[in-house]
Amino acid sequence: MTRMIAIAAAAVLVAALAAHYFLSFGSGGEDRFAQCREGKIGGGAKIGGPFTLVDENGETVTDEDVIDQPTLLYFGYTFCPDVCPLDMSRNIEAVEVLEERGRMVKPVFISIDPDRDTPEMLTDFTDNLHPRLLGLTGSSEQVRAASQAYRTYYQKQEPAEGDEDYYLVDHSTFTYLALPEIGFVEFFRRDIGPDRMADRVECFLDAM
Template sequence: MIRTIAIAAAAIAVAGLGAMYVAGFGDADSEDRFAQCRASNVAGGAAQIGGPFELVSETGETVTDKDVIDKPTLIYFGYTFCPDICPLDAARNAAAVDLLEERGHMVKPVFISIDPKRDTPEVMAEFTDYLHPRMLGLTGSEEQVRAASKAYRTYYQAQEPEEGAEEFYLVDHSTMSYLSLPGHGFVEFFRRDVTPEQMADRIACFADAAS
């Protein structure tokens, strides 16, 4: 029952972000070098999403966006205690990264925790190592995580835990994955219904256009 409520609440939250993400096809700016790759547009332009952040890596080091986005980078905001949505999304992203590697494109999968209270660097390392050997887990202080989430216009909110089960709270959150490129920043987002193959095709297009 708790999981059902959590998933429903997260879906409502994502729907509330719809004003930021406007689907569109064939209407990109003619000056946009990535126009042929885009399957969706952001209200106000891609510059509305992304930007500087400072977080703590799964190895305990403080890193910035410039350290993290040193190659095409696929970013997801979630948490390790997530019962089903986050593992499925992160596994899809990992599958897309493997497909891209087979095609000669090295893309970095990144998982940013929105639950820093429980997601220590050690927890993040165990979680990401299970999903993909090159997946980078990032966490940090509440303030650092909130700032990164704000930069990427994501939503998250911890639920009130049941009495006697305070450590088992769930977190409602948005579920987009974000592609950022060195020197360009955020360029595209992917919804949950995009397959690994579709994601790989679109990311390859962006990587080729950037080179």
């Protein structure tokens, strides 16, 4: 049942992303990023928006603080056994490829498990991946609001009896590219490699 809910939520997310494209770029206005998009999708909702979270230093930050340069956002959790580490490693590789090309892109990891992902836990996680990786957490309400802004899905699984501290969290796995003063412009699925992701991000940066 949980897996079916996750699949349904992913379908809703794709529809919302399609809707954003239609409203932002398919209503007759010129899309400056058209050449950077790999597929044409159409539909109707907004992706991205204001959020308030807590960074790994315990400081309260807003979306304007976080997206102060081209940014790759990923929603996951530090206890994730496989998907999140692989996705974040791919994102970090793409960021490093871009840096070699003289392009600075900020990698950001937003936890959808605020009960366990304290600022200290995020510091350990991000320091092991990249010195510029920013980890964000917050209250359950703050995390939910950020997730809803980006139309992501997550659902905590029920822990085994007697082992309440160990549980998995089903979640969507898109990475989002956001630009200062523009906001969300693109999303990347899990099957894209780091070099291809870097190429596509660079295209957006060239078109800014």
